[in-house]
Structures are given as structure tokens and as C-alpha cells.
Amino acid sequence: xxxxxxxxxxxxxxxxxxxxxxxxxxxxxxxxxxxxxxxxxxxxxxxxxxxxxxxxxxxxxxxxxxxxxxxxxxxxxxxxxxxxxxxxxxxxxxxxxxxxxxxxxxxxxxxxxxxxxxxxxxxxxxxxxxxxxxxxxxxxxxxxxxxxxxxxxxxxxxxxxxxxxxxxxxxxxxxxxxxxxxxxxxxxxxxxxxxxxxxxxxxxxxxxxxxxxxxxxxxxxxxxxxxxxxxxxxxxxxxxxxxxxxxxxxxxxxxxxxxxxxxx
Amino acid sequence: xxxxxxxxxxxxxxxxxxxxxxxxxxxxxxxxxxxxxxxxxxxxxxxxxxxxxxxxxxxxxxxxxxxxxxxxxxxxxxxxxxxxxxxxxxxxxxxxxxxxxxxxxxxxxxxxxxxxxxxxxxxxxxxxxxxxxxxxxxxxxxxxxxxxxxxxxxxxxxxxxxxxxxxxxxxxxxxxxxxxxxxxxxxxxxxxxxxxxxxxxxxxxxxxxxxxxxxxxxxxxxxxxxxxxxxxxxxxxxxxxxxxxxxxxxxxxxxxxxxxxxxxxxxxxxxxxxxxxxxxxxxxxxxxxxxxxxxxx
Ligand SMILES: Nc1ncnc2c1ncn2[C@@H]1O[C@H](COP(=O)(O)OP(=O)(O)OP(=O)(O)O)[C@@H](O)[C@H]1O
Ligand SMILES: [Mg+2]
Numbered sequence: 001x002x003x004x005x006x007x008x009x010x011x012x013x014x015x016x017x018x019x020x021x022x023x024x025x026x027x028x029x030x031x032x033x034x035x036x037x038x039x040x041x042x043x044x045x046x047x048x049x050x051x052x053x054x055x056x057x058x059x060x061x062x063x064x065x066x067x068x069x070x071x072x073x074x075x076x077x078x079x080x081x082x083x084x085x086x087x088x089x090x091x092x093x094x095x096x097x098x099x100x101x102x103x104x105x106x107x108x109x110x111x112x113x114x115x116x117x118x119x120x121x122x123x124x125x126x127x128x129x130x131x132x133x134x135x136x137x138x139x140x141x142x143x144x145x146x147x148x149x150x151x152x153x154x155x156x157x158x159x160x161x162x163x164x165x166x167x168x169x170x171x172x173x174x175x176x177x178x179x180x181x182x183x184x185x186x187x188x189x190x191x192x193x194x195x196x197x198x199x200x201x202x203x204x205x206x207x208x209x210x211x212x213x214x215x216x217x218x219x220x221x222x223x224x225x226x227x228x229x230x231x232x233x234x235x236x237x238x239x240x241x242x243x244x245x246x247x248x249x250x251x252x253x254x255x256x257x258x259x260x261x262x263x264x
Numbered sequence: 265x266x267x268x269x270x271x272x273x274x275x276x277x278x279x280x281x282x283x284x285x286x287x288x289x290x291x292x293x294x295x296x297x298x299x300x301x302x303x304x305x306x307x308x309x310x311x312x313x314x315x316x317x318x319x320x321x322x323x324x325x326x327x328x329x330x331x332x333x334x335x336x337x338x339x340x341x342x343x344x345x346x347x348x349x350x351x352x353x354x355x356x357x358x359x360x361x362x363x364x365x366x367x368x369x370x371x372x373x374x375x376x377x378x379x380x381x382x383x384x385x386x387x388x389x390x391x392x393x394x395x396x397x398x399x400x401x402x403x404x405x406x407x408x409x410x411x412x413x414x415x416x417x418x419x420x421x422x423x424x425x426x427x428x429x430x431x432x433x434x435x436x437x438x439x440x441x442x443x444x445x446x447x448x449x450x451x452x453x454x455x456x457x458x459x460x461x462x463x464x465x466x467x468x469x470x471x472x473x474x475x476x477x478x479x480x481x482x483x484x485x486x487x488x489x490x491x492x493x494x495x496x497x498x499x500x501x502x503x504x505x506x507x508x509x510x511x512x513x514x515x516x517x518x519x520x521x522x523x524x525x526x527x528x529x530x531x532x533x534x535x536x537x538x539x540x541x542x543x544x545x546x547x548x549x550x551x552x553x554x555x556x557x558x559x560x561x
Contacts (some may be wrong), residue, residue: 070440094446102440110437111430119434122427123446170446 019046020173026076029066036062037230044208049201053214054227060210099172103179106163109152120169136165157188174206218242271521277405279513280412281470286493286505288463294500295436295456298347302368304487310468318386332466339461376480383479492536498546
């Protein structure tokens with residue numbers, strides 16, 4: 001089924017170079033003895049947003065966990081600016097400038113908003129931490145009046161803002177976001193992708209986003225990877241992927257569109 | 265009436281000590297998701313270590329602190345060697361639980377072999393007896409109450425005001441995100457086991473001081489009290505364990521005074537049973553049930 005996409009996926013030039021570059025080379029990862037993703041090459045550089053799309057269970061989260069040293073890597077490399085960081089513990093990746101917002105459980109529920117941000121800035125000295133909190137609250141003004149609220153009692157959108165804010169505290173160079181719009185309304189999805197993820201990229205961060213809501217994400221992406229059954233089936237600009245005739249068939253909401261008809 | 269007031273005094277003292285121990289027990293579960301049954305053995309060990317110092321006429325309060333520190337260090341080492349190591353290797357909640365039962369029993373046998381089967385009796389200095397209205401308390405008991413309340417307040421400040429305490433709470437609720445913040449999770453867990461061991465060691469010595477005569481079963485008996493207290497408040501919840509400790513202390517003392525001291529343990533057991541039946545997540549439990557679920561799943 002994804003065969004005609006395969007050919008389009010060769011090359012893998014990815015986004016333009018410059019600044020920070022995070023990439024995987026032939027990454028094969030999984031759980032225990034089970035290999036879930038195979039030979040995956042993805043890349044993201046400063047100032048760009050790379051999106052990984054694909055159906056449920058394609059291995060998108062596993063790819064991110066492989067990059068972040070959270071699951072077993074069988075083969076291949078994760079490179080940050082040309083240096084291998086394969087299997088490095090998350091704490092060290094954090095120090096190296098990689099921030100991660102998981103798909104679920106992305107906040108400290110039993111901590112207040114301010115405490116979540118403080119923990120995001122755990123590695124900073126007190127004065128810098130306070131400055132960053134102020135900066136983050138400028139980015140997410142809706143949180144400003146709620147800094148004393150426990151995150152567990154907040155709405156999905158507010159929790160996501162807290163998660164983003166927490167991730168921004170260390171002023172990371174790379175943001176790795178796993179389905180940041182999961183469970184959010186269409187309006188909030190647009191806010192998170194267009195006004196947050198995209199803006200972060202425009203401000204110079206390297207943003208690697210996994211998304212199920214493919215259309216919305218592809219429209220904003222500089223570069224896109226389509227994952228199917230643990231492999232990268234296509235690697236092209238977001239526009240190209242959107243316009244590709246096989247896209248509907250591959251996933252886009254799981255067969256809502258008739259095969260062979262292009263979307264987007 | 266007099267009996268009631270007197271018992272109330274004893275109950276508060278006993279409750280404070282149980283609460284301290286229950287908080288220590290709760291910390292282990294709350295932060296590293298380990299239900300450490302060997303905690304009871306550490307209580308017993310503390311009582312014996314305190315006894316060794318007591319025989320040498322060591323100041324009893326100083327010995328509480330010294331033994332507390334010793335058990336704190338042992339607790340960190342123990343976690344690194346056993347439950348922590350198992351968890352890191354991906355062992356499940358039940359495997360780890362069984363390992364702590366094994367370790368608890370094994371260490372207790374060693375203690376019994378070394379210390380012998382006879383009960384030991386502390387030389388206790390109760391200080392002066394003071395009377396407030398109908399309350400009759402010794403200065404020792406006042407010290408225990410004061411120190412326990414101060415420690416709990418200190419623990420509250422640690423959790424809410426310091427980076428370490430917040431990192432402990434963060435690690436407890438979401439270790440992955442904690443790591444992605446650069447929080448040194450394994451050191452935070454060490455700190456949690458240190459604090460928990462400190463509370464365990466101190467409460468073990470104070471329990472022996474208040475019961476005066478003790479044997480190798482001290483830890484098991486009081487572990488049941490502490491588990492009842494921890495479950496009462498919602499396991500993993502420090503404030504719950506504090507309230508639970510007071511409730512269990514008062515209940516056991518009142519039952520002991522009005523029926524027979526032999527029924528004190530039964531009172532603790534009834535509280536545990538009632539709580540498990542009526543409100544298994546405990547008085548304050550929400551996050552605790554969550555971590556239980558995570559641990560079980
Ligand atoms: N902890 C795990 N242990 C074993 N297998 C797992 C684990 N997590 C995921 N898997 C398996 O790996 C495969 C890929 O899962 P993954 O979560 O990476 O998919 P995904 O593309 O992120 O899907 P979704 O869009 O639903 O989040 C699935 O078949 C899943 O069953
Ligand atoms: Mg996923």
C-alpha cells in the first residue's frame with residue numbers, strides 16, 4: 001500500500017542545515033526484544049519544524065523514545081550536531097538542550113503551575129529561573145493568573161501550555177513534542193500548532209513534532225516524514241506530502257477519504 | 265474521665281511517633297513506588313542499635329539522632345542494592361514487594377541470631393512529671409510530641425519550599441518529565457530514602473523508649489500501625505500519614521485503656537480493614553491511587 005510513497009522517500013535531504021541539528025541515522029528501536037521501528041532517518045534543524053505523521057501504532061512515539069534514550073535502541077545512531085547521543089540518559093539530553101513533551105503525562109499533576117515551571121528550570125540558578133518564569137508567562141499570559149493552581153485541576157489546553165512552558169524553561173535548542181494536540185479541540189489544536197509549535201520554530205528552535213492530526217500539522221511543517229508500520233514511507237516537504245495522491249490512503253484520519261484521491 | 269484524658273495524652277504521644285514512622289514509610293512508596301515491607305525490620309534494628317547506646321549510658325535523645333542517621337544511611341544503601349536496583353532493571357511492583365519481604369525476614373533473622381531471643385529493657389529517663397489540668401505528661405513525652413511536630417513541619421517546608429522537596433514531589437508524580445527537566449532523579453530518590461530511613465530510625469528508638477521493654481517483634485507490630493496510618497491518610501500522602509498516625513495512636517491507646525492492652529493491635533487492624541473496605545484510597549488519596557495504578561499496571 002505505501003509502495004509508491006517509498007520512492008518519494010529516498011534522498012532524505014531534510015531541512016536546510018545551520019544551527020543545531022538533531023538527526024537519527026538508521027534508527028532501529030523497540031521494547032524488550034521487539035523491534036518496533038526500523039532503519040529510521042529523521043532530522044530537524046534550528047528554525048524549522050519537522051513533523052512525523054502516521055497512523056495509530058506506526059511507531060511515532062517509539063521513534064521519539066528512541067531518540068530520547070527512553071527505550072531500547074537496537075541499531076543506528078542519534079546525533080546532535082554530529083555527535084552521537086545514542087542512548088544517553090534524558091537528564092544529559094536536557095543539559096544538551098533537548099526538551100521533551102511526552103504524548104501523555106506531560107506535566108507534574110500534583111504540583112502548582114509555578115512549581116511545574118520551577119522544576120523545568122531545575123538546572124538554573126535562582127535569579128535566572130525567576131527571569132525565565134517571567135518570560136514563559138509572557139509567552140502564555142493565560143497562565144499568569146493561575147500560577148498557584150494545581151495542574152491536575154486544569155483544562156487540557158492549560159495543561160498543555162504548562163507542559164510547553166515547563167519545557168521552555170531551560171531555553172532548549174530542540175523541542176521534541178509527541179502529539180501535542182491529543183485530546184484538544186480543533187480550535188486549540190490550531191493554536192498549539194500554529195501559534196506555539198510553529199512560532200517556536202520561527203524563533204529559531206528546532207521543533208520535531210509527532211502528529212496524528214496530519215493535515216493541520218503538514219500545512220505548517222517545513223519537512224515531513226510519513227511513518228507506516230515502523231518505517232519512514234515518505235520524506236518530503238509538508239506541502240508535497242499533503243498533495244501526494246497516496247496520502248489519504250495511508251492514514252489521514254484512518255480512511256475517511258476514498259483511496260486514490262488527493263487531499264489538502 | 266480521668267482515664268480518658270490520661271489516655272488521650274498517651275495516644276497523642278504514641279500517635280506522633282507512629283505518624284513519623286508512617287510518613288517515612290509513605291515517602292518510600294510515594295517517591296519510588298516501592299512498598300518496602302523490610303521497613304519493619306529497620307524499626308527493630310533501630311531499637312536494638314538504640315539499646316546498644318543505651319547500655320553505654322548514651323544520652324537518650326542523642327541516641328535517637330545518631331541511630332536515625334545510621335538507619336538513614338543504611339536505608340539508602342539498601343534501596344540501591346535491592347528495590348532500587350530491581351526497579352531499574354524493570355522488575356514489576358510485585359517482584360519488588362516480594363524482594364522486600366524476603367530481605368525483611370532475612371535481616372530480622374540475622375538480628376535475632378545476634379541479639380538473642382530475650383526481650384531487652386531500656387534505662388529510660390522520663391524526666392519530670394508535669395500536670396496540665398487533667399493531663400499528666402512527662403517531660404520526655406513533651407519532647408517527643410514537640411520534636412515529632414517540628415519534624416513534620418520541617419518535612420512540610422521541605423516539600424513545599426525547597427527545590428529538593430519539589431523535585432521529590434515531581435519525581436514521584438512523573439519521573440520521565442522530571443528527568444527531562446534535568447532533575448537528577450536517582451539522587452532525589454537517594455534523598456527520599458535517606459529521609460525515610462531517618463524517620464524510621466528515630467521512630468524505632470522512640471518506640472523502644474516508650475514501650476521500655478522490646479523484642480524482635482517491635483518492628484512488625486508497629487509496621488502494622490504505620491501501614492494502617494498510611495492507608496488511613498492515603499498511601500504515599502505525607503499529610504495523610506500524619507493524620508493517620510494520630511488517629512491510629514489515639515485509637516490503639518483508647519482501646520488498650522478501656523479493654524485490654526492486648527487489643528491495641530486489633531484496633532490498628534480494624535482501622536486498616538475499615539479503611540480498605542470503605543475508602544481504599546484513604547482520606548487524602550488521589551495521587552496515591554494513581555501511583556498505585558501505575559505501579560500495578
Ligand atoms: N511499552 C511498550 N512495550 C511494548 N510494545 C509497545 C510499547 N509501547 C508501544 N508498543 C508497541 O509499539 C508499536 C508502536 O507504538 P507507538 O506508541 O510508537 O505508536 P504511535 O505511532 O505513537 O501511535 P499513536 O498515534 O497511537 O500514539 C505498537 O504496536 C505498540 O503496541
Ligand atoms: Mg504515540
